[in-house]
Amino acid sequence: MTHPTPNLEALLPSGIRSRLIPDINGLTMHVLEAGFESEGRPVIVLLHGFPELAFSWRRVMPALAAAGFHVIAPDQRGYGRTTGSDNRYDVELRPFGALNLVRDVLGLLAALGIKSVATVVGHDFGSMVAAYCALLRPDVFRSVVLMSAPFGGPPALPFDTLRQGPAAPAPDISAALGALDPPRKHYQVYYSGREADGDMHGAPQGVHDFLRAYYYFKSADWRGNTPYRLESWTAGELAKLPTYYVMNAGEGMAETVAHHMPSREEIAACRWLPDTELAVYSAEYQRTGFQGGLNWYRCRYVPELNNELQIFSGRTIDVPSCFIAGASDWGIHQRPHDFERMQTTACTAMQACHLINGAGHWVQQEQSQAVAKLLTEFAAANSGKS
Structure with missing residues (x-):
């Protein structure tokens, strides 16, 4: 369409x-x-x-x-x-x-x-x-x-290391998520990779429908969003997050959100983001791609x-x-x-x-x-x- x-x-x-x-x-x-x-x-x-x-x-x-x-x-x-x-x-x-x-x-x-x-x-x-x-x-x-x-x-800077010794290295969350069954990956790591922009900008469903599914999946319209407090920064806890945050390892974001594309009736009923207004986003991202915003995520890994x-x-x-x-x-x-x-x-x-x-x-x-x-x-x- x-x-x-x-x-x-x-x-x-x-x-x-x-x-x-x-x-x-x-x-x-x-x-x-x-x-x-x-x-x-x-x-x-x-x-x-x-x-x-x-x-x-x-x-x-x-x-x-x-x-x-x-x-x-x-x-x-x-x-x-x-x-x-x-x-x-x-x-x-x-x-x-x-x-x-x-x-x-x-x-x-x-x-x-x-x-x-x-x-x-x-x-x-x-x-x-x-x-x-x-x-x-x-x-x-x-x-x-x-x-x-x-x-x-x-x-934070590591504190009191002279007496207590060097701080313990941070856990390798990516490796731990990848070792789960089924394997998972954190969306920020994915966003920091070379493939993310092409996956979303070249989404098979088109940028407009990609964004429609992405916004829907993270909104209150998707009934699966029932958040609660996680106990720790560990793979087992993070895996409780929806797949827009902790993704299936073999899928990009366009494929991830395509599983949750709203129906035509749900789209027509969406008063907070009608298609005429979503088209502002899709036209801009179709023109510019997503890499400018994705570069913000990449800074976390520098x-x-x-x-x-x-x-x-x-x-x-x-x-x-x-x-x-x-x-x-x-x-x-x-x-x-x-x-x-x-x-x-x-x-x-x-x-x-x-x-x-x-x-x-x-x-x-x-x-x-x-x-x-x-x-x-x-x-x-x-x-x-x-």
């Missing part, structure tokens, strides 16, 4: 504009904005995850603007209409590392003449960027909302990029924070104990954790009104607007 090329501007709610901002850390950044008509409004920055776009925030932006905020949502490095990054596989990965992604956000604010942000919000992989924004520059990012992906803190984050070992997020996720989102628990560490250690001013019924991983789309209300209340309370 073919889908007409969508007109992004025609699909945006009233009051949201799309524009390109040049000269940002080597990028020309595509942003969506709402509440831009009046100067001096407190700013909210919205950072998307994978495989999404700034468009993911379309349903919450009008409510935030109506509450008196200037709302800015960029296509981040490697995504959508933002250009200037080398999104191939065979590239230097440092530009896609956490520190440079924070610099991208700072550069966007500088270009717009904005010195501080009332709230930075990140969803999925954008949650990591938002967390490091708040951890590294609390003077700029005055509060933070993490969505769907808990932040357990920066990587020792020097992880090691430089150990500079911040033990540092906490001390600005006001909260967490929002769908109650049906396995992402809350995919890294065992991060959800608990976020609330007890990593974020010292955590005000609330909200798990929203009727939503899976795509919470700001699946339950946009509930998310908009929570974001408005949190940002207002922490910006002096309440």
Whole structure:
């Protein structure tokens, strides 16, 4: 089935504009904005995850603007209409590392003449960027909302090794998953491999149907999403995760999600992502491929990029924070104990954790009104607007 090329501007709610901002850390950044008509409004920055776009925030932006905020949502490095990054596989990965992604956000604010942000919000992989924004520059990012992906803190330096000896090597999770019956593999390892982009960009079912199945499989619409706490970072525990996180070893992601393609009736009933809006994502990813976003995952497996984050070992997020996720989102628990560490250690001013019924991983789309209300209340309370 073919889908007409969508007109992004025609699909945006009233009051949201799309524009390109040049000269940002080597990028020309595509942003969506709402509440831009009046100067001096407190700013909210919205950072998307994978495989999404700034468009993911379309349903919450009008409510935030109506509450008196200037709302800015960029296509981040490697995504959508933002250009200037080398999104191939065979590239230097440092530009896609956490520190440079924070610099991208700072550069966007500088270009717009904005010195501080009332709230930075990140969803999925954008949650990591938002967390490091708040951890590294609390003077700029005055509060933070993490969505769907808990932040357990920066990587720790081995401690007291002079007396206790070298730290034990981390378990080889990939080998342990591969030794299971049937063998499994972690999706982030798969995303870091050369084959992932071709598998998804060249999906036999087409990019549109691939994304339809991917979004459905991770949403509350798929009834198999009934998450619970995992006990440890071990193969046996991780194997309890759905196959979009811990995949069957012999399958790529396109084949994995094809097993869970919703029916025509289910697609027609999907109000949070009708086909006309899904076509915005599929048209962009058909044009760009997925490698730009996949390069973010690859950074996790570059020792020097992880090691430089150990500079911040033990540092906490001390600005006001909260967490929002769908109650049906396995992402809350995919890294065992991060959800608990976020609330007890990593974020010292955590005000609330909200798990929203009727939503899976795509919470700001699946339950946009509930998310908009929570974001408005949190940002207002922490910006002096309440």
